[in-house]
Amino acid sequence: MHEQTQIHAQVSSDLMRPLCVDLDGTLVKSDTLADSVLTLLRAHPRSALGTFHSLLNGKAAFKAQVASIVSLDAAHLPYNRPLLEYLEQERGQGRHIYLTTGADARLAERIAAHLGIFDGVLASNGSTNLTGDNKLDSLRLEFNGEDFDYIGNARPDLLLLEHAGTAMLANPNASLRSLVKSRKIKVHRHFEDRSSRRKSLLKAIRLHQWAKNVLIFVPLLLAHALKLQLILDAIFGFFCFSFCASATYIVNDLLDIENDRRHATKRLRPFAAGDLQASTGIIMVIILLAAGLLGTYFLPDKFLAWLSLYIVVTLSYSLALKKVALVDVIVLSGLYTVRILAGGAATATPISTWLAGFSVFLFFSLALVKRFSEMQNLRERGHVPSNGRGYLVADIEQLRSFGTASGYAAIVVFSLYISGSNVAKLYHHPVRMWLIVPFMLLWISRVWLLASRGEMHEDPVIFAVTDRMSLLIGLAVVAIAIFAAF
The missing domain is CATH 1.20.120 (Four Helix Bundle (Hemerythrin (Met), subunit A))
Structure with a gap:
């Protein structure tokens, strides 16, 4: 009986403490600032340069400038579902819940209004970037120095987790896991909601789309010139083209992240779903492009010319051309033909x-x-x-x-x-x-x-x-x- 009384007292104590939840990577699986910048580059490329200039005034000013131009759709963000269910349960028991984030206040307020479970929002305001020490000071001021519980996912949340009455993690990255373990911070709950990283990486590369690059072998086959060296050149050209094509697919997915989230099937793509971060995508693009372009060293110069044309036209398509009726399909059809021309160049086979x-x-x-x-x-x-x-x-x-x-x-x-x-x-x-x-x-x-x-x-x-x-x-x-x- 005494033990049950202690348990009930502990539960009541927990419910009395305000529950503070981080946004980026925690409540939402993606980084909303990165998503906003990508949307800005796609929808308002002319405004992007002036926006980046605001970085001179600090990160908080930059976030505010981006938020003033881009409004992410709060209804279609990739939320951490197990965490969201937990927050709704806690709210149902009368728990006071706060959204505490380094994101700009305008975005945080829209998300809070959409979810309807928060008692308050603490966010960056254009002059103060609410992360680390700034966030801890803000929480102490908000709660008059009283204890709070905290849910985070990344290294900037470490200080908050150390000072929290109850520390919880949501999709924590490897760096935070290591620091939490080394500092012996007791973690009471984990909220995992993400696909296998390996599976997500392969999905982002779109291996199934490499089937299109089989067109590189067409000139060789139609010319009946099946010599071993030419076949090896075609195979090498296939992989060079496939690596670069995958890089352009990732660029397209990053720039289209907001539209993809509203699509019935494209919302499941790794970047739209928040299973991969935009920063990971940028690294993948660099690696794939480097591998594809360096591989052309072993092929004729004409192959590099066709591959370069493919990359330039594909990026132009992602940025602008796909918005122009009929021009988009002419470009798409032309890209298939470019594959055949590249195959002819790789094997020195006339088209x-x-x-x-x-x-x-x-x-x-x-x-x-x-x-x-x-x-x-x-x-x-x-x-x-x-x-x-x-x-x-x-x-x-x-x-x-x-x-x-x-x-x-x-x-x-x-x-x-x-x-x-x-x-x-x-x-x-x-x-x-x-x-x-x-x-x-x-x-x-x-x-x-x-x-x-x-x-x-x-x-x-x-x-x-x-x-x-x-x-x-x-x-x-x-x-x-x-x-x-x-």
Whole structure:
């Protein structure tokens, strides 16, 4: 009986102490300042330079300047769900809870208003950066020197955890774990909410997108120049291109972090979900670009030229071009063709005008499939486009017209190619190549049929290498080409 009384007394004592919660990396899995800066660079690039100039007045002034321009959507931030559930339970028992953060007060107030569980907000105010000693002084002043409980995640929270009545951690980083252990700070609760780091890194790199870079092997295969050294050059070029492509995907994800969080599936991407920090993404970009570009030392200079063009155009697409209707799909289709041209450069294999023409029409059609599918899915859900792409749901029939026409134009180019004299130099029985045409008609028609039904939910090139029917059609085309060659 005495023991139960002590337990109840301890619980009552805990509930009497105010519970203070850090924001960045704790309540929210990401760094809201980094997210805001990335959103600023994407949405207001001209204002970014003046904003960084405010750093001369201190970090608090910089945070205030960024917050005055960018307003993160509090409803779609990646919250630590186990922690949020705990806070709601404590609030239900009458606990006083405070959001105490180094983030700017405007952002902190919006988050507090959205969640509706905080009794007060203590945050940076444009002149004082509320971290470390400043935060501890602020809490002592707020609570008249009385004890408080604290939940944090990083090294700046160490001082607060040392002085807290009850110390708790949420997604703590390795540095804080080590310091807490070395200083023998008793941690009463852990709130973990993040995916495996290894899994998140692989997901951010988007290994499945490397399938697009198989196009580098196309010039070599079509020229029937399967020599060991050329094959090795193509393999080397494939990895150089893939590393750089992954770097550009990460840049795109970082700049699109706010829009991705509002998307049904893209919100699960590592940076949008808060499983990886923006700083980690920047390091990954540097490493991947360095690996890809250094690898070009062993390949012809023309390959580096095409790879550099790909990087520049892709970054331009991420920053601006994807917002311009039709220009975006022309750029996307062009990037596929650049892969083929890079493959030709890596292996010193000439690119025929037939292959160039075929790829331009085919990839323009596939780029339009991607946009058409997005519009089709929005129309089915009764939503209005809000990603700044420049399209309207009313454009959907015109997009279908453009895309199907371009797809069939690619087949016409292929038909003219196999009717020409150059084919006889590569194939002993060129007339057999005509058997490929019905398979191509079947595939491009099926792609657009599935898109029209709202059943195309991914990049069409990735669809092509994962869809069973597409793979069977691909095998049939390869078999026919071999049959024609001998």
